[in-house]
Amino acid sequence: MAIDLSTLPPRKGTRPTTTGKEIPHDQLEQFSPPEIRAALVAYAETLPGVATGPSLVSEPGSFALRLGRAERPFDAFLHPEVDEFGHIHRSGFLHLTVPREYVRVLDELGWTEPHPITRRAEFPDTIVMLYAPRDAEELAVATAVLRASYEQAVGDMPVRMRAVTVDAFGETPTATAVDVPVPGPGELLVRVAASSLNGFDQAVVHGVFRDMMEHTFPVTLGKDFAGTVVAVGDGVERPLGARVFGVVMKPAVHDGAFADFVVVSDGYGVAAIPDGVDFADAGALGLAGAAAVGVVEAVAPAAGDTVLVVGATGGVGAYAVQLAATAGATVVATAAPGAQADFVRALGAAHVVDASGDLAAQVRAIAPAGVSAAIHLAGDPQALVDLVAPGGRLASTLGVGPEAADGRDVTVVPVMADPSAATLDRLAAAVASGALRVPVQSVHHLEDVAAAMAGFAAGTLGKVGVSVS
Numbered sequence: 001m002a003i004d005l006s007t008l009p010p011r012k013g014t015r016p017t018t019t020g021k022e023i024p025h026d027q028l029e030q031f032s033p034p035e036i037r038a039a040l041v042a043y044a045e046t047l048p049g050v051a052t053g054p055s056l057v058s059e060p061g062s063f064a065l066r067l068g069r070a071e072r073p074f075d076a077f078l079h080p081e082v083d084e085f086g087h088i089h090r091s092g093f094l095h096l097t098v099p100r101e102y103v104r105v106l107d108e109l110g111w112t113e114p115h116p117i118t119r120r121a122e123f124p125d126t127i128v129m130l131y132a133p134r135d136a137e138e139l140a141v142a143t144a145v146l147r148a149s150y151e152q153a154v155g156d157m158p159v160r161m162r163a164v165t166v167d168a169f170g171e172t173p174t175a176t177a178v179d180v181p182v183p184g185p186g187e188l189l190v191r192v193a194a195s196s197l198n199g200f201d202q203a204v205v206h207g208v209f210r211d212m213m214e215h216t217f218p219v220t221l222g223k224d225f226a227g228t229v230v231a232v233g234d235g236v237e238r239p240l241g242a243r244v245f246g247v248v249m250k251p252a253v254h255d256g257a258f259a260d261f262v263v264v265s266d267g268y269g270v271a272a273i274p275d276g277v278d279f280a281d282a283g284a285l286g287l288a289g290a291a292a293v294g295v296v297e298a299v300a301p302a303a304g305d306t307v308l309v310v311g312a313t314g315g316v317g318a319y320a321v322q323l324a325a326t327a328g329a330t331v332v333a334t335a336a337p338g339a340q341a342d343f344v345r346a347l348g349a350a351h352v353v354d355a356s357g358d359l360a361a362q363v364r365a366i367a368p369a370g371v372s373a374a375i376h377l378a379g380d381p382q383a384l385v386d387l388v389a390p391g392g393r394l395a396s397t398l399g400v401g402p403e404a405a406d407g408r409d410v411t412v413v414p415v416m417a418d419p420s421a422a423t424l425d426r427l428a429a430a431v432a433s434g435a436l437r438v439p440v441q442s443v444h445h446l447e448d449v450a451a452a453m454a455g456f457a458a459g460t461l462g463k464v465g466v467s468v469s
């Protein structure tokens with residue numbers, strides 16, 4: 001039963017003796033029976049958004065309660081620089097910040113005493129030592145105080161958020177509510193403003209990577225992100241409020257950017273959004289842009305080269321066409337007549353070929369000796385090898401490797417997108433200068449992403465954006 005802190009009973013018996021020193025751990029042995037402390041810890045772990053682990057402000061054997069968001073009042077935390085609002089000592093003794101109105105009453109009723117550290121000006125004066133609960137009745141009081149401390153720390157920040165998730169492979173993605181993630185060391189919590197769809201999201205749903213990467217369900221979808229840093233983990237120097245974009249690159253599949261917030265590493269897959277680039281464009285740039293940089297670098301086009309881009313109408317293709325054309329190559333792009341052909345021409349394609357017709361004949365008509373290079377983003381790779389001139393190059397995002405050359409004098413390179421900060425910076429600078437266009441053709445709100453993914457699988461032109469905020 002929930003306890004009302006304003007009508008608490010007095011604590012029975014005498015107060016435990018504390019040393020009055022700032023960290024009286026030597027006096028705190030065996031206050032709570034193990035099952036009572038375990039129940040207290042179990043309760044703490046049910047609080048939405050709370051991250052637990054070794055204390056950052058006390059001895060590491062203490063069980064820390066952290067919120068991982070620094071944009072809340074310092075009064076709510078134990079230390080000016082740490083997002084820990086409380087911790088449970090091995091003895092069951094708690095150190096907590098509590099709402100100011102309870103500081104005196106808790107002390108007068110014998111449940112707490114002010115933590116000596118509150119004498120220091122740089123610490124909040126609302127830190128109390130809550131005596132270790134000894135039985136179920138005292139546990140109820142301790143959990144009520146813990147709850148009040150948690151609510152103060154949370155303030156008006158959400159601890160739950162909207163997210164598009166799947167609970168198992170093959171499920172239809174749904175808009176749901178999950179806990180706001182907490183950034184660990186070296187990580188950023190980003191309030192997402194925009195994202196975009198990628199084939200990767202669909203592949204995750206269908207379990208394509210189940211043998212390659214660990215999946216922790218529910219999986220939140222969404223690789224691309226653009227937004228604002230609202231909290232940082234230990235060791236991060238990037239300031240709060242920084243505008244960032246990139247690709248969610250985690251060893252396990254769990255976090256995603258089709259959500260109000262996403263936690264990403266500060267070290268890889270993230271870069272600052274330069275002035276002049278908006279969230280919508282930055283949110284559709286990361287994965288497809290990095291993949292396009294990878295394939296274009298792999299074929300290294302130069303003036304005088306003819307580069308065939310197959311799958312030119314998609315997200316990666318739309319960037320690859322532009323990058324190859326900017327490098328001085330004559331770009332031959334696949335597209336159906338009409339809107340698709342207009343689209344790739346506007347991006348810099350000099351010639352358009354229709355992949356639903358006789359691709360080889362159309363390409364030979366443009367480059368009788370074969371193209372200098374081919375970029376393979378869709379369709380049959382073998383047919384493309386035959387269209388590349390001897391000594392030429394073929395780069396593929398679909399895992400096609402040297403074996404596809406089949407003895408011919410063509411260098412075949414499989415490309416994995418590498419969204420390093422340097423590549424992301426380069427892409428963003430190109431967008432800022434007007435040299436690279438972000439080909440967003442439609443934008444969907446977070447709630448409509450699941451339906452948009454179904455449409456994306458059926459074919460799309462350019463990038464499909466996601467608007468989150």
Ligand SMILES: NC(=O)c1ccc[n+]([C@@H]2O[C@H](COP(=O)([O-])OP(=O)(O)OC[C@H]3O[C@@H](n4cnc5c(N)ncnc54)[C@H](OP(=O)(O)O)[C@@H]3O)[C@@H](O)[C@H]2O)c1
Pocket residue numbers: 198199200287288291310311312313314315316317334355377378379380396397398399415416417418458459460461462
């Ligand atoms: N290796 C990596 O790191 C990496 C990174 C990013 C992407 N990828 C992969 O690279 C591929 C392209 O990515 P994306 O984001 O650009 O996908 P996308 O937006 O779905 O684009 C694919 C495009 O290819 C077109 N297409 C389909 N079949 C074709 C064919 N036989 N001939 C010519 N064009 C055809 C599609 O046109 P319609 O819509 O008209 O069918 C669509 O415009 C995907 O398979 C994706 O999974 C890999």
